[in-house]
Amino acid sequence: MAYNKEDLEKQALEAIDKHKLFFIQDIIAYLPCSSSTFYDYELEKSESIKEALTKVKTDIKVSMRSKWYKSDNATLQMGLMKLISTNEERKRLSQTHIDHTTQGKEITSVTRTIVDESSNQDA
Numbered sequence: 001m002a003y004n005k006e007d008l009e010k011q012a013l014e015a016i017d018k019h020k021l022f023f024i025q026d027i028i029a030y031l032p033c034s035s036s037t038f039y040d041y042e043l044e045k046s047e048s049i050k051e052a053l054t055k056v057k058t059d060i061k062v063s064m065r066s067k068w069y070k071s072d073n074a075t076l077q078m079g080l081m082k083l084i085s086t087n088e089e090r091k092r093l094s095q096t097h098i099d100h101t102t103q104g105k106e107i108t109s110v111t112r113t114i115v116d117e118s119s120n121q122d123a
Contacts, residue, residue, distance in 0.1 A: 003033050005041045012043060016052040020060065023053075 008031060015021060015030035024044050028035045043049060068080040082090055 001033075003037060003041070005043070008033060008038070008041060009043055009046055009049065012046075012049055013052050016049070016056060020056050021053065022057055024049075 011031055012027045015027055019026070019030065021027055021030075024038075025035075027049070028038050031038060038044070065080055065083070068076040071077060078093065081093060085093065
């Protein structure tokens with residue numbers, strides 16, 4: 001069956017908006033064509049589809065963060081605080097903090113010599 005690229009793109013945009021879709025595979029499930037047709041028309045490269053997906057993701061992230069802010073749930077509030085905090089604040093909030101950096105200090109290499117003890121034993 002032949003499809004019109006513009007019609008498929010329009011249907012994709014409508015599905016994204018109506019169902020609050022995040023992923024390309026989700027869009028394909030709502031279209032009357034196969035995934036190969038979707039990719040043959042290079043709809044995954046469509047700027048309008050990418051923008052619509054980004055808008056849905058952003059709207060939902062903002063909504064979730066707003067709910068976390070208004071919530072009395074300490075876990076949600078802590079999660080939000082970790083998202084918006086500075087590195088120093090995040091370190092203070094952390095139950096355990098492991099610094100994997102050298103804090104500007106030079107890394108010195110350690111050379112170890114492995115000795116085969118069996119070769120050092122007198123026979």
